[in-house]
């Protein structure tokens with residue numbers, strides 16, 4: 001049976017009904033589980049008894065590592081079955097962003113990614129996804145800081161490969177009775193899982209979507225991202241166009257820049273040609289180092305030259321993503337347990 005932490009509000013009401021409990025208590029129980037603004041002692045005696053008999057997902061904290069600049073904190077969390085994940089809290093001026101994991105390991109096997117080297121061990125449940133946010137909010141509350149307002153589903157795993165858990169977790173996190181996050185402030189990062197993009201577009205709320213491209217031809221992209229063979233660039237960009245049409249949201253295109261692999265003027269021109277006319281914003285990410293991949297980030301000069309070509313010839317906005325937590329292995333593609 002699912003833990004209480006896994007349940008959306010409507011699933012919780014169904015569970016209460018099944019157990020013969022008045023569903024008028026659903027709102028208070030949902031708050032207790034997902035936000036902590038209700039204490040167990042605020043509930044009636046029989047409800048308290050019912051809640052204490054249910055399972056709640058509270059991961060154990062195994063380690064915390066803090067970057068040298070103090071802005072990035074990476075936590076290793078362990079769930080009841082002993083499986084571990086990493087979750088990251090990134091501090092910016094006046095706000096915090098949570099980088100949340102969706103799977104233990106990942107099946108996508110991107111060659112530059114430490115998580116991909118683990119293979120897929122298992123999916124996280126909805127409650128194991130939301131528990132990371134609740135945990136990080138607890139950390140911030142201890143420091144007397146405001147709760148998280150921005151989430152990137154960019155931790156371990158391909159979130160759209162675990163769509164059932166992801167969609168339930170999104171429903172919980174945006175529920176005003178829970179953390180009440182804005183869908184616009186939740187970014188789903190995918191390596192190009194086309195059926196998942198199409199399902200995401202059909203959800204009742206419109207989330208921000210970030211698609212990792214990294215190569216402008218199928219041959220080049222396929223060398224870095226094996227699943228390009230299954231969902232080639234033409235299908236992927238078609239799904240992005242449809243996402244914008246159905247949700248009204250522009251799509252963010254992530255491009256990890258690897259020296260000598262995808263940072264040339266020719267590749268910048270190909271990328272500009274591919275994206276011209278689309279509602280997109282390109283984020284360039286200089287490669288973060290990982291143990292088993294020998295690639296390096298390009299020089300700053302090369303990065304700027306690449307940016308200029310894509311911006312001018314594609315007539316699209318391009319930015320260089322601020323790199324965070326590289327020294328503690330908390331950057332994109334570095335998470336591994």
Ligand code: SF4
Nearest residue numbers: 106108110113116157
């Ligand atoms: S980059 Fe993302 S999708 Fe690719 S292997 Fe790593 S975690 Fe999986």
